[in-house]
Amino acid sequence: MKKLLLSVFAAGSLFAGNFANLQITNDTIMVEGQAKVSYEQPFYVRGGYLINSDKSNFFYAGVKSEGQAIGIDLPIKFSLFVDFVHTTKNSALPVGIGASSYIGQFSIPVFVRGEFEYAPKILSFDEADKFMKFKVEAGTQFIENGEVFVGYRDISFDNNYDSSLYVGVGFTF
Template sequence: MKKLLSILTIGVLAFASNYANLQISNSTLGIYAQGKITNNEIYARGFFLYNDKKDKNNFYSIGLKGEGNLIGINIPNIKVSLLLDLVHTKNNTALPVGIGVFGYVPNIDYSVFVRGEYEYAPEILSFDDANRFSKFDIQVGIQPIENGEVFVGYRNISFNHNYNSVMYGGIGYHF
């Protein structure tokens, strides 16, 4: 899984419309990357969450995101996304589906944005020791420079029980 995530991240960096961010909390370090893979609004994405707690394993996620006109939703200043991922820890694997929303306030000195995602996998899409999976992630931030952003967020990841529930800060860059 580590090799697959590394290959995906390197592959993402080769395409246009790329985005990457770094998420830091007191016990975790997250790296997220996505890249446009077609002329339509389809993106490959990957997420790695290093957890330094002894009783927790690292978290890996790879998948696809489709947004905007591709899914038939076009709202000014808001992008709605459909998500399909493969998530994995040492003893848990799942294939969640989800929805994402990105909105921003235009025409101000610093663009203010809100980004949120929710993914869920019932028992039939959960494997190994997992009976279910859910992930909720929300970020609020500003873009102090054209392609850069600074944000705070809250993330809750659960396999059968709470795996990670934490507030974090981060930086991101569009290239």
């Protein structure tokens, strides 16, 4: 599965709008990435891998589309996505929504972004009865293609899998 994810990102790196980031806590490391595959309508493939020191590792891969909300004149991008998530004992096919925005009142670019995804029992497999993931991040672009951020994530299947504050660094290319 890792080889498939790396192949997708390598093929997608030929297009603009790609990013990769690293999120670190005291007992986890998460690597996430996204590759743009369509220019007419923003469409991306995305994935991530969470290495946890005391539990099974967490993996996700999926597709995402984003754009402005019709009729709303705000500098907010909304996104819809579908992922496949997997741990050793649990799998799910959640559907999610996200939002991101830059705050213009500061001398350097400051951003806020968040995601929520959920899979009920019908979209949860193996030993899972449901899946939920919530993530919110705030940070700044310290250079044109680089960012630093802090965030909070809560990943749970039937019980809490990971709930942590993290710091991260990301790059667009």
